[in-house]
Structure formats: C-alpha cells, structure tokens
Amino acid sequence: MISQQPTQTRPGTVVEFTGVVKEFAGMRALNGFDLTLRAGEFVALLGPSGSGKTTALRVLAGLESTDAGTITIDGVDVSDLSTSKRDMGMVFQSYSLFPHLSAGENVEFGLRMRKIKPAERRRRAAAALAMVGLEDHFDRFAHQLSGGQQQRVALARALVTEPRVLLLDEPLSALDAKVRVQLRDEIRRIQTELGITTLFVTHDQDEALAVADRVAVMRAGNIEQVGTPEELYSRPATPFIADFVGLSNRISGIVRNAQVDVYGTLLPVIDPATPDGPAHVSIRPEDIEFAEAGLAATVIASSFLGSLRRTTVRLADGSTVFLQHGVRVHPVTGESVFLKFSGAPVSTEPVSSTSGVLKPA
C-alpha cells in the first residue's frame, strides 16, 4: 500500500516570506516575518498559542491577506493571488471533510474543480486513499470514519491535486496520543516520498522535533530561532527557546572568564561573549546526575515515565531542580542525595538581560 504514489510533485518549490506583517484589530500577529522553505523541505512552525504561527500559514494559503511584506513561491510574488489559484494542499486542525460526500468523493473534489474526467478522477482518488492506507474506505462518509482516518482522508484530499506546497495546520491536535504518533510518522514518510515542500504548524515540540527538517520557533509574531531539531535542542539561541524546546532547569550562576560557576562547579559557557557576573543558567535534566558526593539535595518527588524516571530535588538554598535518569534508580521522597553537573548549560543569560525573565505563554 505504501508503494503506490498517486502524485509526482514538481520538485523545487521554494517558498519565501519577506518582512510579512499582519495585524488583527491593532494587534500584530506577524511582525516582519521572514522565513525561507527550501525545495522539498519539511519545516515546522512551533510556538505557544498567539505567537502567530497559524497566521503565517494562513497568509501563505491566501486565507488571510498581508498588511506588508511579500510571499513568493518559486520566486513569484503570490501576495495578490486568491487561495484557489495558489495551488496548495491544506489539512486543517478540526475535521474538515465535506460531510455529504464519501471519502472518495472528498478526495475527488479538487480534481473535479480542475475538470479532470470522472474515470481519471476516480483512479487518482483511489490511489491517494491507498497512499494513506484507506483504499477500502472509498464509499465511507466522514461520520463512519475515526478521527485519525478523517485526517488521513483530508491528507489524501490535499495531496491528490499534486499541489506545490503542503500546509498542515495542527492536523494531529484533535487525535489521541497513539494515533497522533502513527499519523505524524506517516505524514513524514509520505512527504519524503513525494518531496513536497511542507509547512507544518504545531504547538507540540515533540511533534515538531520528530518530523521536521528544520523547526522555526515563533514568539510574538516573529521567528526567535530556526534550525534543525538538534541545533535547537543543544544550542538554543535564547532562554525562551531553551525553555520552550525540551525541558531545562533555570539555575542561578556566576559567569567568570567564559565559564559559569554553578553551586561550585565550573561549567563551559556556549557563547564566549557572555559578560562576567550573575546569570540565569539553563541546564537539561539529563545533564544532572546522582553522585557519591557533591551538591547535597533532598528528594521531593520522583515519577516513572516508562523509559526513564524524572526526579525533583530540593537544594540546601531552597531552590528545586529536576533530573532524568534510568528507571533502575528509584529515589524515595525525603531521601538525601548528592548531585553533579555532567553537561554544559544550553543557555547562559546575564541576570540584567530582560529577555531572561520572559516565559512562554
């Protein structure tokens, strides 16, 4: 079922946002938004709600107009082109299948709009449904399909017309956890097979990191950082990214000569330009370990997470940190333990910096 390819997407579609501004009743949803999607690339727009990620996708689709800036597809400005002429496939957050049409007729809809002959339409719709593993569901109506199946049909409907760009507006957020992971991986597989340039909006960092070639983290209408999942995780540009992508402890430290003193342990500072003085340090929970001796702490909670365990401890000064470790170690609440820092902080921000105190919404 996987080998059937109904579409041969034209390779080489490049999408470019340049200085895009969009306001809603005086509020700037996009504030000079810049982003380039390379040909065939899968880019995730990640951010808290209200950060402008859905607006960015909707202006690309033409469902919202722009107030300033340009959007080009393969170098051609599409800012004034209507949605129906932009040649994009879109999957929506809420179930959007036409309820009076069968799954097959839903998939055929875009082909019908392009005046494709009935026999050809049916053949291509069947192939698209086979691509998402629903070849036996051609005649089912939306209410006869599960949420995951409906989103698969929506994906087939979006792809059957061989669009230049695939837009995914939180397509998994209404699904339960297991289906979400399955469909997420399947979207990535199909996207890779077709080589279609894809913009994927999500507020779920696991989703973004798992499927995207690059992740653009948005905040207040602009991109805070764009990079591969690995780059974002290991070298977050700001404390906001360190906090939003992955988990991290915010600990006080003192920077001195490109090193930071955290409770007596000297750790390297990623940005050598960081000025000396007090700083907020972000340390990943997997970079803190239990030790025979070192920083004294008391266990206050420990939770089993399947493949690992997360334990929260209180330090002598009253602050709390959490660490991740193997499930064989089983700390007991109230137990006295020692900690050591085993990895470099992912971010070190001088205390005076205002951005250091901002938290995601």
Add this chain to the structure above:
Amino acid sequence: MLLFLAVPTLIAIGTGFFDKSGAPTLATVAALGDPVVLTTFFNSFWLSALTAVVGAVVGAIVCYALLGTRPDGPLRTTIDSLSGVLAQFGGVMLAFAFVATIGIQGMVTLYLRDTFGINIFENGVWLYSTPGLILPYIYFQVPLMIITFMPALQALKPQWAEANATLGGSTASYWLRIAFPVLAPSFIGSLLLLFANAFSSYATAAALVSQGSQIVPLQIRAALTSETLLGRENLAGALALGMILVMAVVMVAYSALQSRAARWQR
C-alpha cells in the same frame, strides 16, 4: 405522546367514518369530494405552500445576513428573541395589528390614500379573504424559519469554505457543491414545518375572515357551529381526516426525500 397526540388523531380519523348515531358510514368521507370542500382544501394548500416557501426563502436569507453579525451581539440576540415571540404571534392580536394598519380604516391605508392618493383596496377588500391571509401568515412564518433554520446555518464549518478554496473551488462551487447540499435536509425540514404551521393555523384566519370559510380550519368551524345547517359535526371529522391525510402525504414525501439526502448523516 399517546394521550395528547395519538388518541386525538385516532378520534379525528374515527369520526370521519361514523354518522352521528354512531353507525359506520362512508357518507361523510364522501363529502370530502364535494366541490366546495375541495376548493377549501385547494385554498388551504396553496396558501400554506406559498407562505411556507416565501417564509423559508426570506427566513433563510435573514439567517444568512445574521451570520455576518456577532453571535452575542445586540442585533443577533434582539432578532433571535424577537423571532421567538413573533413566531408565536399568530392569532387575534396579529389579525388586529393588520386590521389596524392596513384594514379599510387602517393607519397605513388612510395615510396612503390621503397623502399619495393610493387606494390599496381599489380592486376589492382583499385583506378579509384568502389572499389577505398571505401577509399575516408570512409575518409569523419568517420568524419561525429564523429560529428553526439558524442552527443549521451556524453549523456550516468555516473550514469547508477554506478547504473548497485551497482545493481550487470558487464561491459558486462552495454554495452549489457544499453549502446547499449540506443545508438541504434542514431547509426541507423547516419548509415542512412552515407548511404544517400554516395549514393548521386557525386563529389568525378566524379573526380576520368573517365572511365564508375559505380554508379548511374555518370550514371545520362552520361544520361544528353552523346555525343554518345543523348536525354536520361528522363533516368536521371528515375534514379533520382530510387534513391528516394531507399532512401524512407531505410527511411521506419528506421522509422519502430525507432518506435520500440524509444517507451521509448520523
């Protein structure tokens, strides 16, 4: 249900088949074939059909216009509550309102006559005959359509229009291929309700029409209370039976349509 709906219906059907001494007879049912009775049914039918269609179309357009307003805004809530009241406004009050405004001595009639020299009753006093019922009926049909059809229109998902656009569809393809087919069952259902509402309406007509019995409910009144022709109570039963038959036919036609249209519904 049984006591208040089924039993009266069965009694109404039953009375059509018995004479006043209680002996079974088909004579009263045969009276349904009387030309006067047939004309009455015809009047009732076209009056109901016309006001249902006009009410449904106008009501649907008003609903569509209301979609552009904020759901909790003053305009929407005012029209919502006003519709709720006006849909139940039929009866003596409504009849009086029309008599007072466009009756022979009505405010509007006199104003038009004195100011513009327009006589709205130039070709006869139509307000007190069957055509005169059209306007008052529409007056309660439109609000009824608004309260029954608004939820269906509100249930149209904006994503359907957006999906249509991203798939290369136009505004016309959205309405023709998505919105109209999705709304059709609700629209037909509302239309039927409006038809039944008009067909069974009595009080407005009773208050407005004083000469003759042009529609079936007035004919039933005449059969029950006539002082010149006594003992025609069973004809009333037969007329009621006729009304039930008409409604049954409409219901069957509706459910046949519905089962075709609604195979995609839960």
